[in-house]
Amino acid sequence: MSLNFTDLIARLNEQHSKRIAVVCPNDAHTRNVILRSLKEEIACFTLVTDKPNLDKAEEIRQMYPTQVSIL
Numbered sequence: 761m762s763l764n765f766t767d768l769i770a771r772l773n774e775q776h777s778k779r780i781a782v783v784c785p786n787d788a789h790t791r792n793v794i795l796r797s798l799k800e801e802i803a804c805f806t807l808v809t810d811k812p813n814l815d816k817a818e819e820i821r822q823m824y825p826t827q828v829s830i831l
């Protein structure tokens with residue numbers, strides 16, 4: 761079965777929401793994946809970060825307060 765990205769998103773949205781823990785979500789690529797997943801309502805996230813990078817995680821949480829928690 762061949763799926764494009766649109767088909768994949770549709771298929772994932774049919775499933776129950778998943779909560780994913782991401783440790784050190786500080787680099788741009790990880791941040792982009794988290795934001796895209798939140799935008800497409802594929803998953804909720806727990807972001808595990810350190811104090812120097814807390815502002816990056818908090819920025820994501822403020823955009824999606826019900827889907828993101830921070831440890």
